[in-house]
Amino acid sequence: MRRNKWFTWLAMLLAVVLVFAGCSKPKESTGGSSEKPSAQDTLVYGRGGDSVSLDPATVTDGESLKVTKNIFDTLLDYNDNDTSVKPALATKWTVSEDGLTYTFELRQGVKFHDGTDFNAEAVVFNFERWANGNEDKFPYYGSMFGGYKNDEGHVIKEVKAIDDYTVQFVLKRPQAPFLKNIAMPPFAIASPEAVKKYGDKFGEHPVGTGPFIFKEWKRNERIMLEKNKEYWEKGYPKLNQLIFVSIPDNSARLNALLKGEIDIMEDLNPTDLKQVEGNKEFQIFKRPSMNVAYVGLTATRGPLKNKLVRQALNHAVDKKAIIDAFYAGQAEVAKNPMPPSIPGYNDAIQDYPFDLEKAKQLLAEAGYPNGFEIELWAMPVPRPYMPDGQKIAEAIQANFAKIGVKAKIVSYEWATYLEKLAKGEADTFMLGWTGDNGDADNFLYALLDKDSIGSNNYTYFANDELHNILVEAQTVSDENKRNELYKQAQEIIKEEAPWIPLVHSTPLLAGKTNIQGFHPHPTGSDKFTKVEFQ
Amino acid sequence: MIIPVLFGMSLVVFFMIRAIPGNPAQVILGQKATKEAVAALTHKLGLDEPWYVQYVKYIGGLLRGDLGESIRTGAPIAEEIWPYLAATLELSLAAMLIAVVIGVNAGIISAWFQHSWFDYIAMVLALIGVSMPIFWLGLMEQWLFSIQLDWLPTSGREDVRNPIEPITHLYLIDTLLSGNTEQFWQVVQHLVLPSMALATIPMAIIARMTRSSMLEVMKSDYIRTARAKGVSMFWVVYKHSLKNAIIPVLTVIGLQTGLLLGGAILTETIFSWPGIGRYIYDAIGYRDYPVIQSGILIIAAIFIFINLIVDLLYAAIDPRIKYN
């Protein structure tokens, strides 16, 4: 029975020791500014969630695509700061007069990570794989190329290998943004051998031609990639290891950065900007804006059916104050549904000024001199275009109150939120959109055309004039003509006011000062080929 | 006894999660999905089948030992779930260890020195401990020890740059098995804050229980005589109190461990601990039905299992307790 007493004392002692051990200063490996002068070659990137799968064609979430962007290459790639294209796996290309035939010359001597050759056969294999699929297997393929093999809307008639290093695409009808679409991360070329070998499990064993090779994936924790020593861009990549870590909580991620546990973090809260700016050990990276945050005014509900009401609400929001308070100034006021970086942006349009008197006047004209009650839906999760939907909703709620519109804030969690929006259940709602390929169609058609009702047009806005313009713009090849059409479209949208466009935000990232070569891309998927530590 | 309860639970969970608005297919495909894509995925996942078909399929799988596949990742849940479970187990066990060691001893000392300043302070602290929301305590700990004092890491189980090769996924054991003492201390450092937060309530409960149990013991004639003889008999009393404390402590361990398993979700959120509480909570957010169903069943099964062991220990320790 003596044992009891000693055991307890021992356990107590152990507990005390553990606590003290825990309290000792963290060692070198967890420490921040290291005394080691040698260049670091492992980069740890902290993001807000885990990837779903590493098979780029099967996913739609940014967390998956930002990782696959480094394991795979596409035929063409985007330039650093916008969505203009440059050669990647394809070195040269020609387009036929009628815009129906695209011929690509492929880069030679490139190998997949499993040693097999990259060639025209591989390209054909990949595109065939996708065309033979359907919406739930390869969602992006269908939406960018109009469907699948047997669909009427399917734009690609055939893909064929002319010789080992030349591949040709024949389209059924011209598609203006075709080259931009080809460059999108989901359409990366995977090793046919590996796809055949792993089948459905390819998402856990990705094999591409990219600068980094997949090493390991601990779900909800980290994904580890290693340098591809045989990468086709000689001298690159510079890093030896690239690790993606999921830390869902924004402030926890910041703390991890401040303590040196990670090297770069994304989705820095604008409210934390000052703190990081003042710290010499870290630098701020800005992701060029290719997004929009808006308040949707569902055209089928209550007072919102009246255009004057929608315009009145547009006058009632103090966008500048919102930018200062919630975006730390890192955003610009939005007057159009798409950001200025998109070709076809209509800068001539004047935004509805913040004018409470005008707003009340319009309301009275519409028959609501005493305002009305309405619901304002907000999402409870941070989005790249909106760091805190609920808080911004609160500010707007206060704005609306001043013109007599009593808004009740309703929140559902993200999954429910989207579903209910799709059904048209929300009066007014907060939402946003990040562009995929830098094309105007990707904004205007996807979000405001009547064809998109039930998909991404949550306001149920249906305007035939707009519809005709947008459909025409899809087939026109002449860029200038297209831009004209889109400018017209934006004028219609401004007049009809189906939204209150809020801001185009500049998502912020923060990282160590000695990181070079990192240029966050507007699409949200960054390639780390040229990144290195000084 | 257990089977009907588990069955009942699976039915309740099955219906409840399907009552939550939101289509898993929509969630997986995200904001940019088209109507057609969502419909196609819904069909592929078998979510448009009548509820009894889905339920029977699920139960059938369970009986064959198949916990189903995660809708989101496609991986078999039986494989996927173990690292999360291990993470929470490690955290819970660490918390319980702290709670028992400190709680029992604090209770005994409080009782022995009843009405002393130690007693009052300890009992006040215990009451405060039971009254504190865990998430607040966790945040305060993070603020104080991690940010202000920079003594301990803020989140996670391990240092990202120095990852641990998981064998059992219980990192304390794994690092010892691989002989890597530096990593062992890192794991300990990462464990300290969250387990201290989790330990607070059980510690307080155990301390109070042990104290009252010991006070009972001390009232007995045998002990009063011993006390009259002075402090040297402390150890005799200590020994007796421990024996008596075991029963209430076991009760609390049984109850609390179950609570810790599922209830650790708040602590896991704050400390980014990749445990099963968060696994299930995230699954609710993703409408990942199979994960929610199987995850909750596993937690419940473990909880019941622990209680069973506790019951058996009772019987072993106190032969007066009979069971049918």
Place this chain on the structure above:
Amino acid sequence: MAELARTPATPPTAIEEERTVSLWGEAWQRFRKNKIALVGTGIVLFFIMIAILAPWLAPYDYKEQQLAERLQPPSSEHWFGTDDFGRDIFSRVIYGARISLWVGFFSVLGSIVVGSLLGIIAGYYGRWIDGVISRLFDIMLAFPSILLAIGIVAVLGPSLQNALIAIAVINVPNFGRLIRSRVLSIKQEEYIMAAKAIGMSDWRILFHHILPNSLAPIIVQGTLAIATAIIEAAALGFLGLGAQPPNPEWGKMLSDAKDFLTQAPWTMIFPGLAIMLTVLGFNLMGDGLRDALDPRMKS
């Protein structure tokens, strides 16, 4: 002759008075002497007062946003500082007391009503209906309570009312089991058998004999349950599943404060303290009640 009956040593009136002083009175005496319990009750009354007098006590409107004065540390103008909307935290904490007390009280009330009903039916009628109800309780208790609450709110939609309902539901088995075991033990008592023998209807027996005898444990459990209900409400609020903006629910305030730990710790400290003190108050009060009513509970 009447004078002889009254002896000064033990005046009969005194004895009779003692007998008519009920056991409740004894309990009250015990409670009054328990200093810690009184402190707890004091705290509870303090918060109730704050909640009632909120409009007069709060220096600012809890909704009023002053975006220019965001995240100010505590000062003479803002005793608890301001939050990230520039709202006065002191005022928000005061109004938050209303929400927490309201949720705590009514959710527990709901649990008591439903739980007692189920417990009585199970205990009194026994056999298969007892089996069903007890099994139901087992199933509910096998769930980690917070996940069950999250599930219920997920189904109903996040709002304060639904959080209240969820908390009420998860606490039903506790009261249910309590009442059931009281009923089981009282059922055997002779006076119940006697009442049945003379043909008293079941309902009368239940409500006139069994319920009053169960009142004491309900009061104790109820008070302690309010304490846990307040924490559970704050937890749901913390996860964003409770009160919606701009309501100053303490848990939601903590969730908002999470992002500002380094810059503005006061946004986190004060709401958390408020929760802790309120819960402490109820716990102390509950403990005191348990000690005071103890002999009755043991019977």
